[in-house]
Amino acid sequence: xxxxxxxxxxxxxxxxxxxxxxxxxxxxxxxxxxxxxxxxxxxxxxxxxxxxxxxxxxxxxxxxxxxxxxxxxxxxxxxxxxxxxxxxxxxxxxxxxxxxxxxxxxxxxxxxxxxxxxxxxxxxxxxxxxxxxxxxxxxxxxxxxxxxxxxxxxxxxxxxxxxxxxxxxxxxxxxxxxxxxxxxxxxxxxxxxxxxxxxxxxxxxxxxxxxxxxxxxxxxxxxxxxxxxxxxxxxxxxxxxxxxxxxxxxxxxxxxxxxxxxxxxxxxxxxxxxxxxxxxxxxxxxxxxxxxxxxxxxxxxxxxxxxxxxxxxxxxxxxx
Amino acid sequence: xxxxxxxxxxxxxxxxxxxxxxxxxxxxxxxxxxxxxxxxxxxxxxxxxxxxxxxxxxxxxxxxxxxxxxxxxxxxxxxxxxxxxxxxxxxxxxxxxxxxxxxxxxxxxxxxxxxxxxxxxxxxxxxxxxxxxxxxxxxxxxxxxxxxxxxxxxxxxxxxxxxxxxxxxxxxxxxxxxxxxxxxxxxxxxxxxxxxxxxxxxxxxxxxxxxxxxxxxxxxxxxxxxxxxxxxxxxxxxxxxxxxxxxxxxxxxxxxxxxxxxxxxxxxxxxx
Amino acid sequence: xxxxxxxxxxxxxxxxxxxxxxxxxxxxxxxxxxxxxxxxxxxxxxxxxxxxxxxxxxxxxxxxxxxxxxxxxxxxxxxxxxxxxxxxxxxxxxxxxxxxxxxxxxxxxxxxxxxxxxxxxxxxxxxxxxxxxxxxxxxxxxxxxxxxxxxxxxxxxxxxxxxxxxxxxxxxxxxxxxxxxxxxxxxxxxxxxxxxxxxxxxxxxxxxxxxxxxxxxxxxxxxxxxxxxxxxxxxxxxxxxxxxxxxxxxxxxxxxxxxxxxxxxxxxxxxxxxxxxxxxxxxxxxxxxxxxxxxxxxxxxxxxxxxxxxxxxxxxxxxxxxxxxxxxxxxxxxxxxxxxxxxxxxxxxxxxxxxxxxxxxxxxxx
Numbered sequence: 001x002x003x004x005x006x007x008x009x010x011x012x013x014x015x016x017x018x019x020x021x022x023x024x025x026x027x028x029x030x031x032x033x034x035x036x037x038x039x040x041x042x043x044x045x046x047x048x049x050x051x052x053x054x055x056x057x058x059x060x061x062x063x064x065x066x067x068x069x070x071x072x073x074x075x076x077x078x079x080x081x082x083x084x085x086x087x088x089x090x091x092x093x094x095x096x097x098x099x100x101x102x103x104x105x106x107x108x109x110x111x112x113x114x115x116x117x118x119x120x121x122x123x124x125x126x127x128x129x130x131x132x133x134x135x136x137x138x139x140x141x142x143x144x145x146x147x148x149x150x151x152x153x154x155x156x157x158x159x160x161x162x163x164x165x166x167x168x169x170x171x172x173x174x175x176x177x178x179x180x181x182x183x184x185x186x187x188x189x190x191x192x193x194x195x196x197x198x199x200x201x202x203x204x205x206x207x208x209x210x211x212x213x214x215x216x217x218x219x220x221x222x223x224x225x226x227x228x229x230x231x232x233x234x235x236x237x238x239x240x241x242x243x244x245x246x247x248x249x250x251x252x253x254x255x256x257x258x259x260x261x262x263x264x265x266x267x268x269x270x271x272x273x274x275x276x277x278x279x280x281x282x283x284x285x286x287x288x289x290x291x292x293x294x295x296x297x298x299x300x301x302x303x304x305x306x307x308x309x310x311x312x313x314x315x316x317x318x319x320x
Numbered sequence: 321x322x323x324x325x326x327x328x329x330x331x332x333x334x335x336x337x338x339x340x341x342x343x344x345x346x347x348x349x350x351x352x353x354x355x356x357x358x359x360x361x362x363x364x365x366x367x368x369x370x371x372x373x374x375x376x377x378x379x380x381x382x383x384x385x386x387x388x389x390x391x392x393x394x395x396x397x398x399x400x401x402x403x404x405x406x407x408x409x410x411x412x413x414x415x416x417x418x419x420x421x422x423x424x425x426x427x428x429x430x431x432x433x434x435x436x437x438x439x440x441x442x443x444x445x446x447x448x449x450x451x452x453x454x455x456x457x458x459x460x461x462x463x464x465x466x467x468x469x470x471x472x473x474x475x476x477x478x479x480x481x482x483x484x485x486x487x488x489x490x491x492x493x494x495x496x497x498x499x500x501x502x503x504x505x506x507x508x509x510x511x512x513x514x515x516x517x518x519x520x521x522x523x524x525x526x527x528x529x530x531x532x533x534x535x536x537x538x539x540x541x542x543x544x545x546x547x548x549x550x551x552x553x554x555x556x557x558x559x560x561x562x563x564x565x566x567x568x569x570x571x572x573x574x575x576x577x578x579x580x581x582x583x584x585x586x587x588x589x590x591x592x
Numbered sequence: 593x594x595x596x597x598x599x600x601x602x603x604x605x606x607x608x609x610x611x612x613x614x615x616x617x618x619x620x621x622x623x624x625x626x627x628x629x630x631x632x633x634x635x636x637x638x639x640x641x642x643x644x645x646x647x648x649x650x651x652x653x654x655x656x657x658x659x660x661x662x663x664x665x666x667x668x669x670x671x672x673x674x675x676x677x678x679x680x681x682x683x684x685x686x687x688x689x690x691x692x693x694x695x696x697x698x699x700x701x702x703x704x705x706x707x708x709x710x711x712x713x714x715x716x717x718x719x720x721x722x723x724x725x726x727x728x729x730x731x732x733x734x735x736x737x738x739x740x741x742x743x744x745x746x747x748x749x750x751x752x753x754x755x756x757x758x759x760x761x762x763x764x765x766x767x768x769x770x771x772x773x774x775x776x777x778x779x780x781x782x783x784x785x786x787x788x789x790x791x792x793x794x795x796x797x798x799x800x801x802x803x804x805x806x807x808x809x810x811x812x813x814x815x816x817x818x819x820x821x822x823x824x825x826x827x828x829x830x831x832x833x834x835x836x837x838x839x840x841x842x843x844x845x846x847x848x849x850x851x852x853x854x855x856x857x858x859x860x861x862x863x864x865x866x867x868x869x870x871x872x873x874x875x876x877x878x879x880x881x882x883x884x885x886x887x888x889x890x891x892x893x894x895x896x897x898x899x900x901x902x903x904x905x906x907x908x909x910x911x912x913x914x915x916x917x918x919x920x921x922x923x924x925x926x927x928x929x930x931x932x933x934x935x936x937x938x939x940x941x942x943x944x945x946x947x948x949x950x951x952x953x954x955x956x957x958x
Contacts, residue, residue, distance in 0.1 A: 030646045032663025034495035038414035042422070045407035045466050048399070052441070052463030053429040059440035070443070116337060119330040133578045134338040137345065140574045140581060142524035144542035145567040148549055148559065149348045152362040160347065160363050198341055202582055226326070255433050258526040262546055276435045276527075283439040284531065293439045300436035307431040483677035486644050487738075491691035492665035505681035 057300075064294035069287035081294035091295065093270055094278045097185060098254050101274065104189025105196050105253030110245050112193075113200030117238065118230045121208045121216070132205070135198040143195075147262030150191045154178050154263075178264050184271045188263055196252060200245045207241030208234060247306050254302055275299050351560035362556065372561035380558060382565045384537060385544030389523055389569075392457045392540055396522045399458070400465035401515055405507070407466065408473025409499050413485060423474070429467035434460075434527055442531050456532035457540065461525060465518045472584075476510040477503065513584040516577050520570050541566040594655030594745040594778060595620045596641065601650035603636050603802075611636055612802045613650065621776045623769070625793035627783055629825075633802040635750060638782045642671050642748050654745055665694070670739035671748040675755065676731050678723040684710075684734050685719040691742050709741040712771065729760045736768065740775070747772070747779040753788065765791055786826050790814070798822050816941075820948035823870045823941060829905055831870040834913030835945055838863040851911025857887050859937060863951060868943040873905055873916040875939025878923070879932035888934025890915075894927050908933060 029035055064081050068074030085091050116135075120128070138146065153159050154177040162174035177187040211233065219229045257276035260266060266273040266281070275295055283292035347363035352373070355366050377383045410416075411423050441460050442451065450456045480503060488498045504511075529543040539547065545566045549559060574581050596618040603611040611633040618624045626634040639645040641652055643664035652659050659667050670691070678687050688706045697705075710716045713733040723731055732752065739747050752768070753761045769792050772779050783789055789796045790810045798805040798813065798821070806818035817823035823831040836850040845858040848869060879889035892910035904923040908915050908931060917933045925931060942951045 031643050031661050032489060032665065033644075034414050035416045037495055038410040038416040038419065041406040041410035041414075044403045045426075045470055046422075048403060048459065049426065049429055049463050049466045049470075052460045053432070053437065053467060054425065056437040056440045056444060056460070057429070057432055059444060060436055063440055063443075112337065116333060119326075119333045123327050123330045125330055125334065128334075131334045131338050132582070133575075135334075135341050136578070136582055137571070137574070138341055139585065140520055140570050141345065141567045142526070142542050142570065144524075144526050144545050145348075145563045148545060148563045149344050151549075152348070152351065152556065152560070153344060155362065158361040160361075163361070194340070194344070197337070199585065201337070203586055206586065251433075255435060257435060258542075261526075261530075262549065276433075279435050279439065280527070280531075283442070289439060289443075296436035296439060300432050303433055304428075304431050481675055481677065483673040483675055484679065486642075486664075487671065487673060487677035488679075488690075489644070490642060490664045490669065490671050491742075492694035493690075497694075502679055 060293045060296055063290055064297050066290040068289045070283070070289045071287075074290065077290065081291045082298065084291055085295060085298050090270060090273070091275075091278060091291075094273045094275045094295075097272065097274050098256075100185055101189050101192060101253040101256060102250050104186065105192040105256070106246050106249035108193045109197035109200040109249055110204075110242060112197040113204040113245060114235075114238070114242070116201045117204035117208045118234055120205050121211070121234050122226060122229070128205075132202060135201050137198065138195045139199050143258035144262055146191065146195060147259050150194075151178065151263055154187060179268055181268055181271050184264055184268060188259060188272050191259060191263070192253060192256065196249045200249060203241050203245045203248075204238055207238045211237045243309070247309055251303050251306055254299060254306075348560050348563055351556060352564045354557045354560075356555070356557045362560075369557070372557045373565065376558055376561040376565055380548055380562050381536070382541070382544060382548075382562050385539050385541045386565065386569075388454070388538055388544075389541040391454055392461070393519055393522045395454070395458045396461045396465055397515055397518045399462050400469050400518055401511065403462075403466050404469025404473050404514065405499075405504070405511065407470040408475075408477055409503070411470065412474040412477025413480075414495075423470075426467050426470045429464065430471055432464075434464065434525070438527055438531055441528075445532065451532050452535045452538060454538065457525075457529055457538075460528060461522050465522065469514055469518065472514050473507070473510065476507055480506065509580075512577070513580040516573065516580045517584045519573065520581070523570050595622075595653075596624075596746060596778060596780065597651075597653040598637065598641075599651045599653070601637070601640060601652055602648045603633070603640060603645065604648045609648075610802050611640075614804055616797055616804060616807065618778060618780060621778055623772050623779045623781065623792060623794040625781045625783060625789040625796045626799060627786055627789035627793075627796055627825075628799035628805075629784060631801070632799040634782045634784075634797075634799045637799070638748055638750055638780060641746070641780060642669060643667055668745040669748055670742040670744040670746075671750065672735045672739050672752045674751040676723075676735040676752075678731060678734055678738075680723050683720050683722055684715060684726070684737075687723065687734055688719075688737050688741050691738065705741045705743070706737075709737040712774075713737045713740070728756055729764065732756060732764060733767075736771070740771065743775075743777075745778065747777050747781075749779065749781045751783055752781075753783070754785075761788075768792065787828060790826065796826075798825060800825075816950065817870070818950050820868055820870065820943050823943070823950075827872060829873050829916050831872055831941070832913070832915045833868050833870050833943075834910065834915065835866070835868050837865060838867050838942075839865070850913070852892060853890050853910055855887055855890055855935070857935075857937075857940060860940070860942075863942055864944070866945040867951065868945050868948065870941040870943060871915055871935060872939055872941075874918045875936045876915060876917040876933055877936065878906075878917060878919055879934040883934070885937050886934035887937070889932035890934070891930060891932045894925050894929045894931055896927060897923065897925050899923070906931070 065076060065078060066074035067077045067080070085095070125131070153161060156162060156174070156176035156179065161177065165171055165174045175183065178184050215233050215237070216229065219233050224232060255276055256274055257280065260272055260274050260277050261280070264272040266277050276299065279292045279296045279299070282288040282295065350365045351362050353368050353370070354364065354372075355369055356372055356375070407426075411419060437460070445451050445456045445460075450459075484502065485498055488502045493502065524542060525540070526542045526546070529540045530546070533539060533543065545562055548562050598614045598616040601611060601614040602609060614633070614637055626637060628634045636645060640647050643659065643662060647660050654667055654669070679690060682690065685706060688709060689702050692702045692705065706719075707716070710719055713736060715730070715733055715737060718726060718730055723734065726734065732755070735752065749768075753764055756764060765788060781792060793810060795807060795809055796813055797807045800821050806813060806822045813822060813826045817826060817831070820833060824833070834850055834853065836848040836853060839847050839849070840861060841847040841856050844861065845856055846860045846863055848855045848857060848867075877886065880886060890910055892908040892915070895907040895909045895914060897907075898905040899922060903921070904919045906917045906919060906923055906925055908917055915933070943949060944951060
């Protein structure tokens with residue numbers, strides 16, 4: 001930051017223009033307004049972002065058209081890797097699991113968020129900031145730490161869940177939560193619920209606070225019950241926020257890697273295998289690099305579509 | 321007016337869900353404070369045995385892991401913040417050819433998850449002989465962070481009244497001077513929010529470290545914890561202490577700057 | 593200090609031209625007000641002079657320099673913005689000193705100039721405050737001060753009073769005028785408020801839809817509006833109009849006929865057959881047969897009554913036109929009432945019915 005590149009560029013004289021056409025072009029530019037100097041400000045960003053985000057992204061697309069084990073020469077296979085995403089049972093299972101996780105990461109958190117937002121809407125809560133800070137806390141704890149924590153909670157031998165069940169005489173229900181074919185996926189999903197509902201709650205209560213009080217007063221004058229009020233006032237006003245919360249949480253569900261890697265490594269069998277885990281395993285364990293790249297691209301496309309949707313909803317929200 | 325009953329219902333709902341959010345975290349902290357040895361179980365409390373933290377720090381090499389994380393996170397945050405301010409300024413306040421398509425490229429990068437790039441990134445950086453160095457952790461993370469930061473700072477600069485910049489221009493300030501002396505003092509809250517988010521995302525990043533680093537001395541805190549889990553899953557107290565150490569820096573920052581965390585994650589939330 | 597000259601200045605955004613060949617001379621030391629409704633091009637003209645907008649065609653001069661391609665900082669101008677554009681994190685002192693520091697003015701000189709500007713604007717007590725701690729009026733004075741300390745060739749002011757409340761606006765109007773008369777710096781002042789224009793300007797340039805309608809002193813504009821637009825824009829309440837057929841009257845003067853109107857005006861002749869007639873409200877009165885100088889009567893229906901206490905303005909619908917009539921004191925009238933009004937001599941202005949431009953009438957002593 002010692003040498004100011006911008007100041008340097010701005011002192012360069014503007015070439016005098018005589019003929020009409022060129023004169024017209026410079027005339028569109030207010031004298032002294034920084035313009036081309038904008039590129040100088042962009043150089044560092046373009047270099048780093050380009051080299052370590054855009055180039056790898058392009059490279060990923062390129063790799064996805066090959067069958068490659070990471071060592072020997074690759075073989076061009078066209079779109080076959082993408083076909084596999086749909087047809088290969090392992091891949092398909094992973095994407096189906098991802099959809100199941102959407103229920104736990106997005107649907108349930110948004111419902112919980114709505115319950116909280118609905119109750120907060122009717123009352124003035126003292127110390128709400130405190131509750132908000134606590135409810136949001138799981139969002140900032142590293143996913144790896146969350147996973148380690150929940151491994152302990154789900155522990156089949158001395159985890160608090162099984163111990164609790166035994167203590168109240170329901171020892172028969174105790175099981176290896178993360179090692180059981182039937183419950184491993186919901187067990188992982190519930191961790192997601194625990195992480196996400198604070199985010200949904202913050203988004204939705206922020207939305208609730210934007211609803212004009214007069215709407216509630218009007219509903220009350222009309223003698224609406226609490227439930228009716230929620231249904232007629234709160235829910236419609238929160239449409240935008242609900243959409244945003246759903247999309248954000250869904251993206252988290254799709255990206256989910258750390259949690260699965262630490263808690264189950266996709267197991268037992270492939271009971272908790274997810275796309276992000278498939279990317280990792282294919283590229284770095286089974287040597288199907290092209291297929292891994294294709295899976296990653298499909299995942300990115302899904303997320304891209306959802307992010308676009310979220311932006312549209314968010315913008316509609318601000319225009320209202 | 322709201323009835324008493326409704327008021328208590330609200331507090332009950334908030335209380336229950338807050339408790340659910342808090343219990344596992346309190347549980348792991350209690351576990352980390354238990355008497356070391358076989359008898360430990362998750363969440364029970366038998367006094368304050370801070371010795372677990374010392375053991376995790378020294379014997380469990382969490383001190384080393386934290387140092388790596390600090391180096392990586394510090395570098396990413398500093399580089400990305402400065403670079404994003406410059407790029408956001410150009411996109412937010414200047415008109416030049418191709419600015420819109422260029423910005424869309426950044427937006428694209430903002431939405432692409434690490435999972436989609438990790439495979440080629442590994443091979444690219446291996447060819448550059450950068451795997452197993454801090455650079456392999458810093459540069460890709462800086463790339464995605466800059467995408468977010470540019471987006472974030474552009475939004476800030478667009479919210480500044482244009483007359484302020486015009487006044488500075490009439491007063492004879494260069495664009496460089498205007499940025500650092502006129503606009504940046506105004507940008508402090510926006511920059512702080514960005515710094516906080518970049519810090520959290522970088523500190524908590526796991527996949528990149530898992531793929532790029534095999535040398536134990538370079539392991540970041542989350543990666544170190546995952547390896548520690550593989551070796552010592554029987555020693556519950558030590559594992560819990562390690563986990564608390566890994567989470568603590570971000571949580572402490574969160575307690576002090578919660579407004580920035582929440583504001584940023586809610587409004588800048590397009591990044592996953 | 594310097595004169596300013598716009599010569600056939602045009603501004604286009606793409607294919608859309610928003611200023612169509614502006615020619616305007618502003619004398620050295622003059623207070624020139626550019627006034628017009630929104631979208632009239634007045635702000636664009638000011639911003640071209642400031643160098644904040646490019647000049648598509650034509651030439652702008654400050655003194656004897658053509659400034660078209662000069663950066664704002666080279667033009668030696670100072671601007672007061674509508675939202676003041678004070679640097680929020682700097683103290684009032686630093687705000688005032690900012691432009692001087694950028695120009696490498698010696699430190700003691702800066703100090704001297706800032707203190708003297710602060711003194712003349714009554715800001716001495718606030719020099720260490722930040723803009724956020726100032727009231728609207730104080731912030732406005734800082735914005736003025738920032739221009740004042742620079743001692744530039746030209747002051748540019750873009751609606752500087754529009755964010756103030758009515759009382760403060762009147763007060764500050766006088767203050768700006770006083771300051772300008774003290775320092776005698778050429779000033780270009782943009783506003784949409786014709787009262788501001790009339791009270792402050794040495795001369796006024798009325799703009800509309802990217803064109804200059806008329807330039808002149810406040811008196812000229814008021815007495816001799818160049819066209820229907822200026823007549824309707826200047827004055828409060830504004831001139832009202834009706835279209836009429838004009839014919840020579842028996843025994844001198846002119847007869848104006850329109851739906852519901854048959855008015856003989858003495859002392860005016862030589863009008864074309866079809867004219868637009870403008871009436872200043874203060875020259876239209878409720879008809880009084882004993883007032884011999886009054887022409888009339890014209891009958892119509894009251895559409896509104898605006899009672900201001902000391903005076904009352906009454907809207908009267910006559911045929912297709914609505915004429916505003918002035919009445920001293922209160923008028924016992926209600927909308928729907930039928931009234932008759934008359935006009936005082938010299939009250940009427942005549943415009944070409946097609947083009948709207950003023951027709952110079954021969955006024956014959958009666």
